[in-house]
Amino acid sequence: MEIVQFDNVSRIYVSGDHELRALDRVSFTLDEGKFVVILGPSGAGKSTLLNLLGGLDSPNEGKITVDGRDISKLSDNELADYRASTVGFVFQFYNLIPTLTAYENVNLVSEISANALDAKDMIAKVGLLDHLDNFPSELSGGEQQRISIARALAKNPKILLCDEPTGALDSETGVMVLKLLLDMAKEYGKTIVVVTHNQNIAKMADTVIRVKNGKIRSIEEQSNPLSAEEVEW
Amino acid sequence: MLFKKLLRTARSYKAQFISMLIMITLGVGIFLGFNMEWRTIEYDTSRFFENTNYADYRLYSAGGFTKEELEKIVAIDGVDAATRYLTVNLDVEGSKNKALAVDVSENFTVSTFVVISGNEYDPEGDGVWLSDKFAAANGISLGDEISLSFRNSAITGRVSGLIKSGEHMICVADNNQLMPDYNTFGFAYISPAKLKAAVEERLVSGYAEELIKNGMSAADAAKASKTMLSEEAKTEALDKIYAQINLISDMGKAELEEAVKAALGKTIMVTSKDDHIVYKEAMGEAEEGKTMGSILPVLFLAIAILTMVTTMHRIAAKEKQQIGTLKALGFKNRRILLHYTSYGLFIGLTGSAIGVGLGYLVCKAIMSENGMMGTYFDMPDWTAAMPVFCYPVIALTVALLTLISYLSVLKQLKGSAADALRPYTPKESKRALSNV
Numbered sequence: 001m002e003i004v005q006f007d008n009v010s011r012i013y014v015s016g017d018h019e020l021r022a023l024d025r026v027s028f029t030l031d032e033g034k035f036v037v038i039l040g041p042s043g044a045g046k047s048t049l050l051n052l053l054g055g056l057d058s059p060n061e062g063k064i065t066v067d068g069r070d071i072s073k074l075s076d077n078e079l080a081d082y083r084a085s086t087v088g089f090v091f092q093f094y095n096l097i098p099t100l101t102a103y104e105n106v107n108l109v110s111e112i113s114a115n116a117l118d119a120k121d122m123i124a125k126v127g128l129l130d131h132l133d134n135f136p137s138e139l140s141g142g143e144q145q146r147i148s149i150a151r152a153l154a155k156n157p158k159i160l161l162c163d164e165p166t167g168a169l170d171s172e173t174g175v176m177v178l179k180l181l182l183d184m185a186k187e188y189g190k191t192i193v194v195v196t197h198n199q200n201i202a203k204m205a206d207t208v209i210r211v212k213n214g215k216i217r218s219i220e221e222q223s224n225p226l227s228a229e230e231v232e233w
Numbered sequence: 234m235l236f237k238k239l240l241r242t243a244r245s246y247k248a249q250f251i252s253m254l255i256m257i258t259l260g261v262g263i264f265l266g267f268n269m270e271w272r273t274i275e276y277d278t279s280r281f282f283e284n285t286n287y288a289d290y291r292l293y294s295a296g297g298f299t300k301e302e303l304e305k306i307v308a309i310d311g312v313d314a315a316t317r318y319l320t321v322n323l324d325v326e327g328s329k330n331k332a333l334a335v336d337v338s339e340n341f342t343v344s345t346f347v348v349i350s351g352n353e354y355d356p357e358g359d360g361v362w363l364s365d366k367f368a369a370a371n372g373i374s375l376g377d378e379i380s381l382s383f384r385n386s387a388i389t390g391r392v393s394g395l396i397k398s399g400e401h402m403i404c405v406a407d408n409n410q411l412m413p414d415y416n417t418f419g420f421a422y423i424s425p426a427k428l429k430a431a432v433e434e435r436l437v438s439g440y441a442e443e444l445i446k447n448g449m450s451a452a453d454a455a456k457a458s459k460t461m462l463s464e465e466a467k468t469e470a471l472d473k474i475y476a477q478i479n480l481i482s483d484m485g486k487a488e489l490e491e492a493v494k495a496a497l498g499k500t501i502m503v504t505s506k507d508d509h510i511v512y513k514e515a516m517g518e519a520e521e522g523k524t525m526g527s528i529l530p531v532l533f534l535a536i537a538i539l540t541m542v543t544t545m546h547r548i549a550a551k552e553k554q555q556i557g558t559l560k561a562l563g564f565k566n567r568r569i570l571l572h573y574t575s576y577g578l579f580i581g582l583t584g585s586a587i588g589v590g591l592g593y594l595v596c597k598a599i600m601s602e603n604g605m606m607g608t609y610f611d612m613p614d615w616t617a618a619m620p621v622f623c624y625p626v627i628a629l630t631v632a633l634l635t636l637i638s639y640l641s642v643l644k645q646l647k648g649s650a651a652d653a654l655r656p657y658t659p660k661e662s663k664r665a666l667s668n669v
């Protein structure tokens with residue numbers, strides 16, 4: 001079942017008198033429940049693509065359909081609803097609210113999502129029950145990212161969108177977090193899209209989309225992706 | 234949850250929040266303090282003046298006024314009340330350098346007093362109604378006897394009431410005395426009956442002396458002087474001593490002067506309350522307060538608002554990525570705006586609330602019995618009053634502060650959620666970067 005469709009999507013940044021096609025007429029589809037890696041060098045347009053998919057930004061051209069709904073021409077409020085109901089983000093720098101505790105950060109999504117999952121359960125799932133009342137500044141990078149995964153999943157979204165989720169972590173912690181992320185996505189049956197420039201992560205994906213200079217270079221289906229243990233980090 | 238965030242964010246920007254709160258508190262406090270001060274002067278003194286029938290005009294005649302003349306003044310259309318009046322500074326006998334302004338309001342309709350303790354006014358009374366402050370400063374109690382030298386005789390009576398009067402709200406002996414000193418100078422009222430008795434007694438003793446000089450024995454002279462003085466002579470002596478008519482009227486000064494001239498057939502010196510030291514000084518203090526209240530506080534309020542503009546802008550810029558995060562999570566712009574706008578409302582309300590308290594304290598520090606004005610004004614009631622325009626000014630200040638935080642956040646919310654998620658870069662550096 002297709003959950004995402006990009007149809008000739010372009011995102012053009014205008015600064016002064018020069019235009020930059022960060023995404024240039026991109027088309028692809030993603031299947032539900034899959035683990036998708038978007039791979040490419042820095043500046044390729046990966047984040048731009050993910051932002052469009054996540055409704056953080058709107059395309060200049062083309063059509064984006066998610067879960068049967070065209071999101072390319074939504075108003076600000078409609079986009080906010082879309083983000084609240086359909087997607088969960090995991091950012092490179094965690095983006096936790098520093099003045100809220102771990103529990104409150106996760107529980108925050110209950111204010112915007114009607115079918116939010118229990119915050120405490122989610123924190124238990126990421127193994128941080130004894131850090132419920134810690135503020136982000138009292139947590140390590142890996143722990144913060146685990147809380148942000150709990151937060152993304154607590155919304156109970158269709159799709160998890162992760163922009164360089166291990167980019168700020170040391171490789172050992174990164175692998176641990178990545179494994180947790182994938183296990184959770186599998187357990188909850190989520191489609192998960194991970195943006196990275198790390199080739200190793202790509203080895204674990206069902207689908208690998210290679211991006212360069214705002215264009216898709218290749219889309220590769222891997223019938224036998226490796227598990228985290230099998231990858232040589 | 235977001236309310237918790239508000240409080241914790243306030244804590245994490247402690248310095249900024251406190252400095253904003255202090256500025257707003259000071260701004261509102263100083264604004265209110267000075268404006269309440271002059272309004273309180275106006276309010277309290279005017280009530281006091283009204284309660285003690287403070288005179289709008291005073292007519293002076295060195296030769297005094299007769300009862301018939303008073304009636305003619307009372308009959309003037311536009312004169313609400315008038316009385317023959319005497320105020321004379323008399324030394325207190327038995328103590329050095331103490332004096333009282335002794336007043337008589339003949340029909341007690343104008344320039345009266347309020348009793349703080351003791352007996353009410355009695356037009357036939359033989360007692361002395363004494364300034365309570367003078368009594369306190371000199372250890373005089375109700376019922377004590379006080380004696381005042383009246384030329385070569387004396388007016389003696391028991392203190393039958395302790396009082397305050399608008400006429401002597403600023404109790405100074407003359408224009409050379411800057412501040413009241415109740416140790417040495419106060420005021421007292423006696424009844425017209427007592428004045429009449431004192432005047433007659435003096436007349437009699439003067440006449441007796443005259444007779445003794447002419448060779449009569451002291452005993453005969455005393456007897457003769459009492460019987461030989463005509464009622465006319467007594468009345469004339471009394472009329473002479475009432476050198477003043479105090480009156481209440483809404484007429485203009487020129488108009489009154491004309492009317493008085495027409496009524497009495499001669500030109501009489503008329504002074505309005507604007508020239509009376511008490512009213513003049515009180516209104517002068519209020520004016521001074523108004524000037525202070527219109528420059529200094531406006532400056533402070535302006536600084537407070539500017540502080541708010543820069544600080545809120547800085548906070549909103551620092552919070553930009555959090556704003557972006559909230560957006561990414563799916564919070565609507567309206568909700569985020571409301572949240573951050575509440576910071577301004579919170580600061581505005583808290584600052585104004587403390588400011589109102591501060592303003593009240595400033596006002597009270599000046600306008601209260603134990604405050605700065607307490608040694609200058611002698612009033613029974615010190616009720617703080619606020620000019621009506623202060624309410625909208627405070628409401629507007631709070632609204633403005635709220636608007637400032639609203640606009641600061643609106644700026645960071647502009648554009649897509651992806652834009653909001655990027656760290657804030659000031660315009661200058663953006664331009665500088667694109668020029669590289």
Ligand SMILES: Nc1ncnc2c1ncn2[C@@H]1O[C@H](COP(=O)(O)OP(=O)(O)O)[C@@H](O)[C@H]1O
Pocket residue numbers: 013014015020022040041042043044045046047048049
């Ligand atoms: N808001 C923006 N304004 C202007 N240019 C942008 C903006 N965001 C991204 N870009 C440019 O678009 C290109 C793609 O950026 P991005 O999608 O962030 O790349 P990646 O995530 O693959 O590193 C880059 O050249 C980047 O400089």
Ligand SMILES: [Mg+2]
Pocket residue numbers: 046047048163
């Ligand atoms: Mg990127």
